[in-house]
Amino acid sequence: MIEERLYIVTYDISDEKRWRRVFKLMHGYGRWLQLSVFQCRLTARRRAELSRRLEEIIHGRDDHILILDLGPADRVDPRVESLGKTFETVKRTAIVI
Structure with a gap:
């Protein structure tokens, strides 16, 4: 089994058009949590692919993306305080391509 x-991916994109492109791209990699925050379960290959695709969109001097590695998805138990809407971790699901 691939680990x-x-x-957690969060971003601050200065141009609205680039922001929309990043937002649409992120929907293919994880679950949307808040305006510019996604939670993702990724293999090393998908993680590298995501970084490459994001770098193709952003402008390095104007935009900023943080990718926080929380650890192995099956063993990490994020301690999250959620006020308002319910927070749920991303569950492993089959993806049909």
Whole structure:
């Protein structure tokens, strides 16, 4: 079995058009939590692919993306305080391509 890691990806994109492109791209990699925050379960290959695709969109001097590695997805138990809406970790699901 390929090991997946749990990531939190957050971004600050200065241009609205680039922000929308990043937002649409992120929907293919994880679960949307808040305006510019996604929770992702990724293999090393998918993680590298995501970084490459994000770098193709952003402008390095104007935009900023943080990718926080929380550890092995099956073993990490994130301690999250959620006020308002319910917070749920990303569950492993089959993806049909």
